[in-house]
Amino acid sequence: MKRIAIFASGAGSNTAKIIEYFSARNTIEVAVILCNKPDAGVLKIATHYHIPNILIEKEKFFRGDAYVSELKSLDIDFIVLAGFLWKIPKKLIDAYQKKIINIHPALLPKYGGKGMYGNKVHETVIANKEKESGITIHFVNEYFDEGEHIFQATCIIDETDDTTTLAAKIHLLEHEHLPKVIERLLSV
Numbered sequence: 224m225k226r227i228a229i230f231a232s233g234a235g236s237n238t239a240k241i242i243e244y245f246s247a248r249n250t251i252e253v254a255v256i257l258c259n260k261p262d263a264g265v266l267k268i269a270t271h272y273h274i275p276n277i278l279i280e281k282e283k284f285f286r287g288d289a290y291v292s293e294l295k296s297l298d299i300d301f302i303v304l305a306g307f308l309w310k311i312p313k314k315l316i317d318a319y320q321k322k323i324i325n326i327h328p329a330l331l332p333k334y335g336g337k338g339m340y341g342n343k344v345h346e347t348v349i350a351n352k353e354k355e356s357g358i359t360i361h362f363v364n365e366y367f368d369e370g371e372h373i374f375q376a377t378c379i380i381d382e383t384d385d386t387t388t389l390a391a392k393i394h395l396l397e398h399e400h401l402p403k404v405i406e407r408l409l410s411v
């Protein structure tokens with residue numbers, strides 16, 4: 224059984240899909256959820272599915288050991304950023320080389336970088352009159368949204384789409400593909 228940690232600080236819909244997908248299999252389990260916002264929806268999801276959670280302290284994350292000792296003591300093999308907005312410290316990247324992935328709600332390298340997250344991405348994509356958008360799953364390095372790409376999927380943007388409807392299309396793609404990409408990466 225491989226053990227994954229999810230870092231998330233939003234509503235947690237991707238986290239819920241990952242938990243549900245792997246609860247029906249006995250190869251991978253979500254062992255812990257790490258979150259930096261005490262009021263984030265993802266913490267309710269952790270409680271609902273009885274997954275332990277850790278509330279990240281900023282000082283310990285950026286100036287301490289970035290939770291490497293906790294993750295190692297929990298035997299974590301792999302880390303998924305599912306709506307986590309802080310930059311990952313080098314200590315954590317070095318401890319989990321090519322074992323941390325992020326999901327981004329656009330077709331990188333466009334619409335990435337610091338401050339580009341969630342609805343801000345969709346607003347910019349629509350303002351630029353793009354005809355398509357999509358998702359990118361990539362390895363995490365020291366720079367925001369710049370690690371090696373693993374997977375992309377696209378969706379069409381209709382003239383009637385707004386931020387809300389585009390966000391819904393992107394979430395559908397994320398929910399369908401992220402668990403499968405995790406499974407593929409961990410089965411080699």
Ligand code: GAR
Nearest residue numbers: 233234235236237306327328340341
């Ligand atoms: C997802 O759409 C994810 O791609 C995005 O945050 C959302 C979290 O949704 N991540 C970023 O924007 C990272 N730059 P969720 O909390 O419902 O899973």
